Amino acid sequence: MPVAAGLAFGLLLSPMGPALADPKPTLRQAKAKLEKLNDKADKVVDRYNTATERYKEAKGAYTKLNDSYKRKLDTVADLRAQVINMAVNGYKLGTDPTSLPGLISTDDPSALLTGLTLAGQISKEEAAKLAAFDRENRGLKTERDKAEQALEAADRERDGVEKERSEIMKLIREQKKLLNKLNAYNPGNPNSVGIKYTGPASGNAAAVLRFAYAQVGKPYIYGGTGPRGYDCSGLTQAAWRAGGVSLPRTTWQQWAWGASRKVSLNDLQPGDLIFSNGLGHVSIYAGNGQIVHAPQTGDVVKVVKLSSYGSGLVGAVRP
Incomplete structure (x- = not known):
């Protein structure tokens, strides 16, 4: 992970x-x-x-x-x-x-x-x-x-x-x-105002990433759907809601929902959902080789390099 x-x-x-x-x-x-x-x-x-x-x-x-x-x-x-x-x-x-x-x-x-x-x-x-x-x-x-x-x-x-x-x-x-x-x-700060998104996203994907970046620093909370903390799929659901798209709640459900919306990992665009092998984790591609996600207990919503995933990716979905 x-x-x-x-x-x-x-x-x-x-x-x-x-x-x-x-x-x-x-x-x-x-x-x-x-x-x-x-x-x-x-x-x-x-x-x-x-x-x-x-x-x-x-x-x-x-x-x-x-x-x-x-x-x-x-x-x-x-x-x-x-x-x-x-x-x-x-x-x-x-x-x-x-x-x-x-x-x-x-x-x-x-x-x-x-x-x-x-x-x-x-x-x-x-x-x-x-x-x-x-x-x-x-x-x-x-x-x-x-x-x-x-x-x-x-x-x-x-x-x-x-x-x-x-x-x-x-x-x-x-x-x-x-x-x-x-x-x-890292217990995080439930009142964090996050950071400003300045990446290449446009349209509703820009709204998605502005929302996700505004959550940076908030704690990972299992079952969390905000606003004081999130788990991975809780963050992607809330962020895409800000972009006008209603995603189902869980990682598995989001992957299944996107069955007809899958895109190549070599053709990622800002806002795309990226899923790990085993579908245990989901993040949002932010552009410029970066992702924003809620990792796991003891960590916070953060922006990291996509390469930190290594080879553990199963695919991506474009809502």
Whole structure:
């Protein structure tokens, strides 16, 4: 990963404490361990983001269905009140003095409908109310069942989010421990105003890069979509939103979204999204051989050379 390489370079320039008396093997070990941790963290964070998106979708579906169920419940209650009122009026008029108690107490709309119909003459308006009550009541159970199923699905997705979050927190503890040992942890500044973009981008890509550069110095936060911090795909999503394009949330989703928009790595233009092998990371090409990205825990949104990726790229997408 690019930051692991950058970190190793930075560590070469940083003073080492007495606990690291032999810096060369320690740096090699640190670089190797960070590369493994960062690569693993990238994949777990993307799984977390995917699980989070699925949970949001499932919770949204449940909320929509539950609201529909509640509206139908209110409609049925209102219609039932109207039907009961019809039965009471019929009783007062002596239309059907023997069946009123049974009609009022029944929970079966069909029985209530039949009883009232047999009780005597009813107007077209009353008949329409009875038919509506019967129809709405029949659909009530279906609406309730749909809402309950959606809630169960949301609960399963929530469990998936919690599982990935637990794994991430474990990885973060390992990363922080190592970075702090090497005096290389950068907490960033959530209020950073970034730097000014002066590269060759034009059109909506210029808006994208102006936004991304304005985030430079803010911390990497797993699951972060701004404004106080970002993960890699959270930054690309927010930046391209500033350029008028709505990207999906995760790295995998952004790669799939760009299936018909892929471009050669030899033909990059400012604003293009660049994806690492394994799709664990995504950055934005800034022009002049540079990228802007949110690397990983312990680092900040930054501008680095594209060459820091090495050969670990799978492709690029032009939104």
